[in-house]
Amino acid sequence: MISLDEAVTARLESHGERFEVLVDPDAALAIKRGEFDDDLEDVIAAEDVFEDASRGDRPAETALEEVFETTDPMEIIPEVIKEGEIQITAEQRREMQEQKHKQLVNHITRNAVNPQMDDAPHPPDRIESALEEAGFKVDPMEPVENQVDDALDDLRPIIPIRFDEITVAVQVPPDYAGKAQSRIRQFGDLEREEWQGDGSWVGVIRFPAGMQNEFYDLVNEHTSGEAETRIISDEDELSTR
Numbered sequence: 001m002i003s004l005d006e007a008v009t010a011r012l013e014s015h016g017e018r019f020e021v022l023v024d025p026d027a028a029l030a031i032k033r034g035e036f037d038d039d040l041e042d043v044i045a046a047e048d049v050f051e052d053a054s055r056g057d058r059p060a061e062t063a064l065e066e067v068f069e070t071t072d073p074m075e076i077i078p079e080v081i082k083e084g085e086i087q088i089t090a091e092q093r094r095e096m097q098e099q100k101h102k103q104l105v106n107h108i109t110r111n112a113v114n115p116q117m118d119d120a121p122h123p124p125d126r127i128e129s130a131l132e133e134a135g136f137k138v139d140p141m142e143p144v145e146n147q148v149d150d151a152l153d154d155l156r157p158i159i160p161i162r163f164d165e166i167t168v169a170v171q172v173p174p175d176y177a178g179k180a181q182s183r184i185r186q187f188g189d190l191e192r193e194e195w196q197g198d199g200s201w202v203g204v205i206r207f208p209a210g211m212q213n214e215f216y217d218l219v220n221e222h223t224s225g226e227a228e229t230r231i232i233s234d235e236d237e238l239s240t241r
Contacts, residue, residue: 007045012084017063020053096140103144111208116160121210130158166209167232174199180222
């Protein structure tokens with residue numbers, strides 16, 4: 001379960017009665033969209049249905065039976081969320097907006113590059129500043145993924161930006177290959193790999209282009225900077241980084 005501080009109220013009025021439940025805001029939106037497949041108990045603050053959640057008042061069981069044909073809270077809670085309205089305070093809305101804003105900046109930073117600078121990643125501060133200059137406001141009630149395209153449309157007049165993926169070949173010396181390859185291969189999609197006769201490991205990894213610096217840092221950390229990396233172009237020509 002979640003804490004009361006994390007929860008918002010979902011409210012349904014029906015048959016002259018009011019029903020309220022306390023739920024995680026993101027989970028509530030996922031339930032309304034039919035996209036929720038997690039454990040309901042993990043995203044609610046109380047396994048209960050209220051008439052007034054702020055006072056802890058509960059509706060009569062006869063009212064539950066009349067509206068939902070059951071008194072089981074775990075069956076009723078999703079129905080209240082789906083059919084009702086999600087109530088959030090100004091403070092909850094502000095906190096949700098800040099959280100979604102951070103998620104949006106992180107998503108764009110990890111996936112976007114600057115096409116005018118050899119597809120170098122944009123630092124988070126640059127994305128932050130450009131979003132502020134564009135006046136883009138994150139909708140706290142929408143998933144971040146649904147807002148990325150609108151954010152990019154607002155960013156393009158301000159900074160050169162595009163979403164892309166990159167394919168990098170990396171060769172790890174024998175002294176580091178055993179441990180390093182297990183970490184490197186998890187970074188993105190491992191397209192192919194090969195163990196060399198001298199015990200070194202070669203892998204070809206594809207991942208969001210904005211994560212280049214993070215990838216190189218990982219490789220250097222686990223190989224003491226002795227690995228070789230090459231960017232593979234669309235024409236499969238290798239260019240040394």
